[in-house]
Amino acid sequence: MSMQQTAEGMTRPAGRPRSEKAEKAIIDATLDLLGEGIGVSELSIEAIAARAGVGKTTIYRRWSNKEDLVVDAMATLKPPIPLPQGASVRESLVTYLKVIAEESRHQRTRCIMNIALSDPDRHPRLAERFREVALEPRREIVRAILAKGIETGELRGDLDVDIAMAIISGAMMWQTKWVWPGEATEARLPERIVEEALKGFRQRAAEN
Amino acid sequence: MSMQQTAEGMTRPAGRPRSEKAEKAIIDATLDLLGEGIGVSELSIEAIAARAGVGKTTIYRRWSNKEDLVVDAMATLKPPIPLPQGASVRESLVTYLKVIAEESRHQRTRCIMNIALSDPDRHPRLAERFREVALEPRREIVRAILAKGIETGELRGDLDVDIAMAIISGAMMWQTKWVWPGEATEARLPERIVEEALKGFRQRAAEN
Numbered sequence: 529m530s531m532q533q534t535a536e537g538m539t540r541p542a543g544r545p546r547s548e549k550a551e552k553a554i555i556d557a558t559l560d561l562l563g564e565g566i567g568v569s570e571l572s573i574e575a576i577a578a579r580a581g582v583g584k585t586t587i588y589r590r591w592s593n594k595e596d597l598v599v600d601a602m603a604t605l606k607p608p609i610p611l612p613q614g615a616s617v618r619e620s621l622v623t624y625l626k627v628i629a630e631e632s633r634h635q636r637t638r639c640i641m642n643i644a645l646s647d648p649d650r651h652p653r654l655a656e657r658f659r660e661v662a663l664e665p666r667r668e669i670v671r672a673i674l675a676k677g678i679e680t681g682e683l684r685g686d687l688d689v690d691i692a693m694a695i696i697s698g699a700m701m702w703q704t705k706w707v708w709p710g711e712a713t714e715a716r717l718p719e720r721i722v723e724e725a726l727k728g729f730r731q732r733a734a735e736n
Numbered sequence: 737m738s739m740q741q742t743a744e745g746m747t748r749p750a751g752r753p754r755s756e757k758a759e760k761a762i763i764d765a766t767l768d769l770l771g772e773g774i775g776v777s778e779l780s781i782e783a784i785a786a787r788a789g790v791g792k793t794t795i796y797r798r799w800s801n802k803e804d805l806v807v808d809a810m811a812t813l814k815p816p817i818p819l820p821q822g823a824s825v826r827e828s829l830v831t832y833l834k835v836i837a838e839e840s841r842h843q844r845t846r847c848i849m850n851i852a853l854s855d856p857d858r859h860p861r862l863a864e865r866f867r868e869v870a871l872e873p874r875r876e877i878v879r880a881i882l883a884k885g886i887e888t889g890e891l892r893g894d895l896d897v898d899i900a901m902a903i904i905s906g907a908m909m910w911q912t913k914w915v916w917p918g919e920a921t922e923a924r925l926p927e928r929i930v931e932e933a934l935k936g937f938r939q940r941a942a943e944n
Binding site: 565567569650659663667684687688690691692694695697698699700701702703706707720721723724725726727728729 | 775899900905911928
């Protein structure tokens with residue numbers, strides 16, 4: 529970890545406050561351990577404290593339980609994505625999917641997501657909170673892009689928006705996770721998904 | 737397990753041959769242990785043998801390693817699906833997705849899939865073989881339905897078939913796994929996905 533070791537009472541080095549550095553070290557330690565293949569059930573506050581070079585109480589001051597810490601750690605891998613301001617629905621959706629594609633290229637991220645979310649039946653609160661903090665904000669982006677497209681008349685007024693969201697995000701996940709996993713994923717995947725999907729989503733009148 | 741205990745040398749009971757019963761007990765034990773949350777890395781041949789009530793050599797006579805056994809056990813949860821013979825692409829795709837929806841309702845199946853496939857980077861051969869024996873045959877069904885639809889003129893000749901497959905299966909997985917997990921999944925989900933997707937997949941002339 530990158531936190532500078534200073535004896536208590538010494539002048540603090542410039543930079544972030546100590547607590548913020550400790551927090552980052554704890555988050556990094558949690559992600560490292562998950563990335564090494566330790567399941568959420570096996571993960572212990574002791575192991576995280578040891579890896580982060582902090583005391584257990586430092587962790588408990590900030591997180592009252594392991595699942596909350598895991599959610600916060602995983603959320604750092606899914607930072608907020610700004611709402612794309614494309615000139616068309618096509619452009620905005622492609623921009624969005626390219627960010628998602630870029631994220632899924634990181635092996636550590638993929639690995640941690642797989643492990644931490646592998647067992648929603650055993651860790652229902654974790655899966656639920658992860659959905660809230662990391663997935664819902666992203667679903668709202670797709671919803672906003674589609675809603676704007678309906679408003680401007682670019683998309684059909686009777687579009688089944690929930691299903692359209694599942695088509696865009698689901699096709700992306702399916703293809704990167706199952707069919708072309710990892711490096712093999714084709715570079716034009718976002719464009720191909722959006723173009724095929726929009727053939728059905730668009731207003732008839734707006735077409736050819 | 738259901739295998740009848742008979743002393744060696746006694747008349748064998750009627751029914752399946754002994755080796756087939758042992759095989760079933762081994763498969764069941766493997767699925768039970770995975771379903772209880774034991775990861776593939778932690779799963780041991782010893783534990784499977786103990787649970788199945790067989791010796792380790794009985795297992796090794798049939799499977800030379802743990803990953804092959806796990807693949808065979810998981811494949812029993814994804815039996816072959818017959819090619820739907822619907823009167824239309826819509827009917828065939830809906831029939832197919834209803835089978836998938838029914839499968840994903842079983843909590844044990846969901847749980848085992850999640851655990852066994854949670855870590856493709858640690859068990860690449862397992863993920864690869866599972867794709868071969870369980871996922872590819874299903875992808876071929878969707879491909880065959882779409883190919884027939886193109887042939888009959890029901891679907892566009894320039895349909896991006898790989899992407900169309902990802903749209904159908906991905907939307908289903910996305911919605912059941914993330915958005916409406918478990919029981920909450922809406923009964924008409926297969927119809928809604930297929931209807932929305934086909935709006936783009938269909939020949940223009942065949943519409944309205």
